[in-house]
Each structure stands twice: as C-alpha cells, then as structure tokens.
C-alpha cells in the first residue's frame with residue numbers, strides 16, 4: 360500500500376495566500392507516519408511502506424505555493440516530506456492507494472478557522488473599562504420568538520427518527536413563506552431542510568458529486584464557506600469578481616450571495632437574470648445564499664427564484680435560506696434549500712444516506728417561525744434603529760461606510776489596512792471583523808455587525824463620540 364503525496368495548490372490558492380496571509384497564522388500539517396515540528400496529532404491509521412523522498416516527480420508540493428519546511432519522520436524509516444504552509448490555504452493530500460485501486464484520502468487541509476486570528480484583538484478590546492462591544496460576529500442576541508419557543512417545547516417528545524426531507528408541514532410552510540415574502544413560486548416537494556445552512560453550503564458540491572478537476576466559483580469577497588465547499592469536495596476554488604464578468608472556463612457550481620456578507624451589496628434583478636442565463640447556457644448550477652434577504656435597507660434585494668430573475672422555471676437554480684438571522688434561531692440550526700426539483704432530489708438522496716437530518720423539534724419550531732412575519736418586523740425595527748445610531752457615529756469619527764445597502768453589517772474603512780482599522784476600533788473596546796477574512800478586496804475594510812444589544816450599541820456610539 361504505497362503512500363503518495365500530492366499537492367493541489369493552484370495559482371488561485373496563491374491569490375488567497377496573498378489575501379489572507381497577513382491575517383492568518385502559520386498552519387502545519389501532520390499525517391500518519393510523519394509529524395511536523397509542532398507535532399500536531401495525526402488522525403489516521405494508514406501505514407506507509409514506500410514513498411519517494413519528495414513525492415512523485417512533477418507532483419511535488421511547490422515552494423511557490425508556500426511549502427517551506429520539511430516534515431520530519433515520526434516513525435523510523437519514513438522518508439521526509441515537505442509540508443508546511445504559511446497561510447493555511449495550501450491543500451495537501453496524502454492518499455493511500457489500496458489494492459482495490461481505490462484511493463483512501465487520509466488528510467485534507469483546510470484553512471485555519473478565521474475567528475481564531477481575532478483572539479489578540481478580542482483581548483485588546485476586552486481591556487476597555489466599559490467592556491467589549493463585540494461587533495465581529497453576525498450572531499443574533501435578541502430573544503428567539505415566543506411562538507417558536509413554544510412550538511419547540513410542544514414537539515419535545517420525539518422518539519422516532521425524522522425524515523430527511525422534513526415534515527410536510529415544514530415543507531409547505533417554507534414554500535408559503537417564499538411566495539408570501541418574496542413572490543417566489545416554490546414547490547413544497549422541492550424544499551430540503553438543513554441543520555443551519557453552513558453545513559449545507561460546505562457540503563453542497565460534495566453531495567452533488569463535484570470533485571477533483573471541477574471548478575467551484577464564488578464572489579471573491581464573500582463568506583469563507585463557499586471556498587471551503589470547493590476544498591472539501593477536492594474541487595478547485597475560483598474566486599470571481601462579478602463586476603468584471605463571469606469565470607471562464609465555466610465552473611460546475613457558482614455561488615452567489617445577494618445581499619452580500621460582508622459588504623451588504625445587492626445584485627440587481629437584471630444582473631441576476633444575466634448570470635442565471637449565462638449559467639444555464641453552460642450547464643452551471645447557480646446557488647444564491649439568501650441569508651440576508653429579509654434585511655433590505657437602502658436597496659431591496661430579490662430572490663434568485665423570483666420569476667423576474669429565472670422566469671417560470673427553476674432549472675439549474677437553487678436558493679439557500681437560513682432562519683438564523685430572520686428569526687434569531689442561530690442556536691437552533693435551522694435552514695433549507697429549494698429550487699430545481701431534480702437537484703434537490705439528488706441532494707436528498709445523498710443527505711439521507713449521510714444522516715444530515717433536521718431534528719423533529721427543530722422542524723416544528725422552524726414551521727412556526729416560517730409561518731409568522733410579526734417577529735421579523737420587530738427584529739427589522741431593532742436592527743434599523745441600531746444601524747441608524749451606529750452609522751453616523753462611525754462617520755463622525757472619520758470612518759467611511761461603503762455599500763451596506765442590505766444585510767446586518769456596516770462595511771467601514773479608513774483607507775488603510777483592515778488590521779490597523781480593527782486595532783483602532785479595539786482600542787475603543789469595539790471588536791470588528793477585518794475584511795481580509797472575506798477575501799482580497801476586503802483588505803482595507805472592517806465588517807461591523809449590528810447584531811449587538813441596544814445597550815452595547817449605545818456604548819459603542821458614546822465611545823466613538825469622544
């Protein structure tokens with residue numbers, strides 16, 4: 360069972376390296392039989408017998424992608440390998456070729472979790488005498504709606520396994536919600552619930568058999584999980600500037616996120632229509648993450664499933680919805696995907712095998728949340744008030760707010776590196792998310808969430824006014 364080292368670092372990975380290296384710390388890998396100097400634990404039982412000293416010719420990990428130090432053999436007899444990245448984005452694959460010819464992948468490298476890099480800033484902000492105002496995470500802090508809590512409790516007696524496709528009531532509530540709020544004609548049978556949407560996004564290409572050699576594209580300034588979804592599948596991540604065109608060669612999957620996290624930009628119906636027809640012509644699956652669709656402010660967003668965007672058919676188009684932001688249910692882990700019924704069915708078949716199933720009490724809570732809009736209006740008022748207080752306070756203190764037309768973030772800049780702006784804010788006890796976490800175009804911006812209590816927002820406003 361010879362072991363083989365392949366590095367699949369690619370030029371666009373190097374782009375990420377440039378983008379994220381300043382903010383992300385060094386990352387090292389260890390694999391069975393080899394350990395890096397810091398000796399991270401290996402998690403595989405694969406045994407090595409033969410290995411060319413530096414990997415097979417032509418497939419060696421290239422220093423231009425950041426490999427810069429040799430792996431040291433952990434067991435005597437194991438040859439040394441290269442294997443340290445400086446940025447966490449290099450994907451190193453160690454695969455054991457089994458007698459059957461199948462490949463057993465024993466490790467896949469993923470980026471360091473972005474929030475880990477924030478620890479020093481968090482400590483700095485926490486030293487403020489009036490305490491930290493944490494605006495780095497977009498996590499809701501207001502109560503989960505009472506009707507939803509009641510629905511959850513009423514469904515607490517749930518001894519049986521739930522169905523992966525969810526309950527009929529949940530699927531109907533989701534379809535009715537999309538029609539009522541966004542003018543989308545969704546089929547209840549094409550609704551597939553998920554355990555929050557981060558897992559759904561991260562695994563979508565894998566579940567749809569996207570793999571090595573395929574491209575997965577996403578906006579170059581975006582939520583990092585689209586990139587992770589490509590890496591988990593073994594596909595090539597392709598960051599795209601949607602203002603400058605669409606990727607050639609065409610990817611298998613194109614992620615959109617309008618309204619966008621982190622900068623709150625909204626794609627117009629015309630632009631989305633163009634993108635959908637471009638994707639359909641090339642057989643590209645286009646998926647819009649509609650996480651912030653309820654939060655249009657200066658600009659009203661539109662669903663990708665709206666007839667103005669995709670016509671009367673959902674072919675080749677999917678929309679992802681979470682209840683985390685709409686209904687303060689981030690702790691419940693509740694979301695769904697809908698759109699092209701054939702693609703949803705394919706996802707259902709795989710997710711069923713993988714046990715990616717929404718718990719019954721959460722399905723009941725989600726059904727109640729989707730049927731009610733009153734709590735959403737209340738929450739919108741809260742966020743509108745907080746934005747209206749925070750925005751002018753930031754501007755008066757010399758920060759410019761760019762875009763931020765929709766969603767739950769203010770995208771601020773002092774036209775300097777984002778880590779400097781984040782440090783300036785941390786000295787006022789305010790923690791923001793440096794924009795480079797979201798890609799190269801974010802290097803001069805900081806993302807500030809309005810998901811903090813009224814009291815914390817008022818405290819931030821008072822500090823900024825000094």
Ligand SMILES: Cc1ncc(COP(=O)(O)O)c(C=O)c1O
Nearest residue numbers: 555556557582620650681683694
């Ligand atoms: C754009 C976007 N998509 C998806 C998610 C994941 O949300 P959840 O997993 O809570 O559904 C987030 C969370 O912040 C997000 O910002």
